[in-house]
Amino acid sequence: ILVQAYAEKNKIDYRNAFQAMKMPVKPDNFDDFYRLASCDAPEVLMTASIGQIPMMLNYAGPAKRDDTALFSQLAADKRLTKDEKNLVDSYLSIKKKGEVFPYIDSLALVVNKYLTSDDQMAIMQKQMGAQFLSKVWNTNDCFLLDLVKANALSRKMVDFYPLTDEQKATLSDFPAVIREELLLQNDKLLAVIEENKKKTGYTILDMPAAADENLFTEMMKPFKGKAVLVDIWATWCGPCRMANKEMAPLKAQLADSGLVYVYLAGENSPEGTWRNMIPDLKGYHYRMSDANWGYLGRTLKAEGVPTYIVLDKEGDQTFHSVGFPGVDEMKKELKKVLGE
Incomplete structure (x- = not known):
């Protein structure tokens, strides 16, 4: 914000x-306010924003994040070259002394070479949420902590990740009402995943091997001579998901118009989530590298997600919007390029 x-x-x-x-x-004492929370009082359920509290607490973490765990894991990666290993080891050594590391840009290149955005986030999240709050509250067993842990599992299922055997084994630690709800959500998710395997009408395309300045042109080549709606989105983007639902009736109206839908997502959209969301998004899908995502984001002026670009049958851009402009506006712009 x-x-x-x-x-x-x-x-x-x-x-x-x-x-x-x-x-x-x-300040160092920034997170002291968490200690004021009554973590074992069922009265928390009476809070007006109870639906949001467990989710927000999953982002709770120390005022100063420690990246030691991330770089320690990277240092143990057998894929590192000798020079890369020395660079990471040097950073950890200098950090321990409290000194400033002079080669931070080179270090960032090594991190991004071997760890995806998801990898980096997963490592840093181990310092957040229930792991952090259990230390603050000095317990692993309290009502609010159960809600935080359950919310973390539930959100993974919203992103199409069923419970693992390891996660199922932890369910016995939850109150029965929470355990039963998580198992029900998991059963529903497994049914959706199986149903998705039967769906058609969407195509995953490989990214073309093209120089940056020609990348978007090459990506659009398969649709030459057709009107195209380019939807730049992300699986974790709430407004993107909402817009897709709102657009569904309009897409049904235009089903026989010849309009092509092309969806662009990046590596910051977890692949498992992405593969299970796109069966409901009829059209063509690209999932690109962080480098391509960053380059196209700049050149296409996609300053946020969702971003929409309309191309006419000659391949010229006729409309651009950062954020969903609404169904009526989209309908007007799409009918314009369709000549209706």
Whole structure:
């Protein structure tokens, strides 16, 4: 929110705002307020925002995040070259002394080479949520902590990740009502995944091997001579999901119009989630590398997701919108390129 406000105030895009803005430094005692929460009081269920509290607490973490775990895991990666291993080891050594590491840009390249965005997030999340709060509250067994843990499992299922055997083994630690709800959600998810395997009408395309400046042109080549709606989205984007639902009736109306739907997602959309969401998005799908995602985001002025681009039958852009402009606006723009 702070970065977005900075971008709007200075009339720059989100990426430049993120690089330019100096984030406020949290004091060492910033997370003391968590200790004020009554973690074992059922009265928390009476809170008006109880539906949001467990989700927000899953993002709770120390004021100062420690990246030691991330770089320790990277240092143990057998794929590192000798120079890369020395660079990571040097960073860990200098960090331990409390000194400033001078080669942070080179270090970032090594991190992104071997760890995807999901890998990095998964490692850092081990310092957050229930793991962090159990230390704050000095217990692993309290009512609010059960809600936080259950929410984490539930959110993974929303992203199409069924419970693992290891996760199922932990369900006995939950109250019966929570355990039964999680198992019911898991059964429903497994049924959806099986149903998705039968769906048709969508095609996954390989990214073309093209130079950056020709990348988008090459991606659009299969649709030459057709009107195209390009939807730049992400699986984790709530507004993207909502827009897809709102667009469904319009897409049904235009089913025989010859309009082509092309969906662009990046590696920051987990592949398992992506593969289980696209069966309901009829059209053509690209899932691109972080590098391609960043480049196209800049050149297509996709300053956020969702971003929509309409191309006419000559391949010229006729409409661009960061954010969902609404069904009526989309209908008007699409009918325009269809000549209706």
